[in-house]
Amino acid sequence: MAAVATSLRLFSTTNDPILRRKPNFSTTIPSAFSVSSNSYSINSNASLSFIAPLEAILFDIDGTLCDSDPLHFYAFRDMLQEIGFNNGSPIDEEFFINNISGKHNEELCNVLLPEWEVEKAMKFMVDKEALFRRLAAEQLEPISGLEKLCKWVEDLGLKRAAVTNAPRSNAELLISMLKLEDFFEVIVLAEECARAKPFPDPYLKALNALQISPNHTFVFEDSVSGIKAANGAGMPAVGMASRNPEQMLLDAGATFVIKDYNDPKLWENLEEIVQQKLPL
Template sequence: MAPAQRAFIFDMDGTIVDNMAFHTKSWITFFERRGHALDPDEFFRSTAGRQGHEIMRTYLGAHITKEESAALDAEKESLYRELYAPHRATVTGFDRLIAAAKADGVALAVGTAAPTDNVVFTLDGLDLRRHFDAIVGAADVARGKPNPDVFLLAAERCGAAPEHCIVFEDAPLGVEAARRAGMRAVVLTTTLPAEAFAEYDNVICVARDFSELDVEQLFATAAD
C-alpha cells in the first residue's frame, strides 16, 4: 500500500511573511477615518484569520451590503499593501523548510483569509506560487477562520487527509480552525507569545521562525 500523502498547509499573513503589524496598522487607520478608536492588540486577537467582509460587518454593522463591503475591503487592503511593500520578505527559514518538505514528498499548500489581490501581492511578489500544490484564499470559501473551510479545501486539493496535514499559524483563530479541521498545528510567535496558544491541544510545536523546525520531527510529533 502506498504511503498516505502528507501535507504542510501554511497560513500566509503573519506566517509565511511577518506582516501582521502592517495589517493591524492599516485596519486601525481605516477605522479611525470612520470614528472608531480600537486597541491594536485586542483587535488582532479577535480578528486575525477572519475575512475582510466579516470584520467590516462586526465593526460597521450587519447592514453593510456585499458591494459596500467590497469597496471598503479594497480601500483597506490598498492601504496595507502601500505600508508593507517596502518590507516584503519571507520569515527566516521558510525557504529551507519548504525545500526539505518538497524533497520528502510533502505536499505544500496555502490556506489564508487574504483576498486575491493580497495573495498575488505576497506570493507572486516573492515568487513563491511555484512551490505550492494548492492555494486557497478568501475567494474560495464562504467562511473565514475559526471555521475550518480554508484548511479542509487546501487538504482536499493536495489529496491529503486532515490527519496527515500540519498547519502553520500565527493566530489563535487560525489554530482553532486547524483544530476544527482535525489537523495538528505549529505556532510561529511572530505576532503573539506562546502563552496565547496554551489552551489549544492540537499545537505540536511553538517556534520563533522556520529555522527551528525539522520536517520529519514534526510529523513524528504529530503522530504521537
C-alpha cells in the first residue's frame, strides 16, 4: 500500500481528473485542514446549484453504493440474539435504524455491549463483520442507477472518493464486488482517522487527498452520522433513503433525499449544476 505522502503527491501534481489507478487507502488526517468538532445543517433550499462549478463527488459505501444495510441487520440480529441481548428477543429494523445504522464499531461496543470488556466487545464486532462479509458475498446488490451515475461522473472528469466508517476488509470487499476499484481515486477509512463519522475528519481527509474545495463538492450519504460528518466538513449531502426514513435524513441536514440514483430529483440537480458552469 502506498504511503500517504505518495498518494497526496499523486493528486497535487497532475491536472488529469481521471486517474486510472487502484484506489489509495489514506491513513492519517492531514494537518492542512483544521477539524471542527461541530456539525451543522447546510440544507440549501433543496438544491445543489450553489456549489457550481462541480469539482468532485464523495460517496459513503454501505447503504449508499450498495444495499448492504439489510445484511448488517441480519448479522446483528442473529448474533445479538445468540448472546441473549434484549432477553433473547431479536432486534427489529426500527432498533437497527435508531441505534446501529451509520455508527462505527467502537461506538457500537458502548451502545450494545456497555458492560463487556473492550476486547470481548470488539471480538464480537469482528465476528459480526465476518458474518456480514459472508452474506454480502452471496447477496450484495448495487443501488439502482449506480452504473449510470458513475459513467456521468467519469464523462465529466470529476474527482471522486469513497469515505466510510466500515472496516478495511468490508470496504475492500464491497468496492471489489461493485467493480469500482478503478473508479475511486481515494478511499478513506474512518477507522484510520482520529475520529469517525459523525465527526468531519474522514471527509476533511478526502478533501485534502483529492486537493479539492468543499465549496464545489457534495456527498452521497445514507445515515444521520454521515450527513452530519459531510456538513461538518463544509459540504452539502444528498441523502439516500434506501432504508433510513427520509425525514430523519432531512432533519440531519440533507439538502434533499433520493430513493436511488435514477431519482429525477437528483438528475434535475446535476443538470442544473452543469448548466451553471456553461458560459452565457
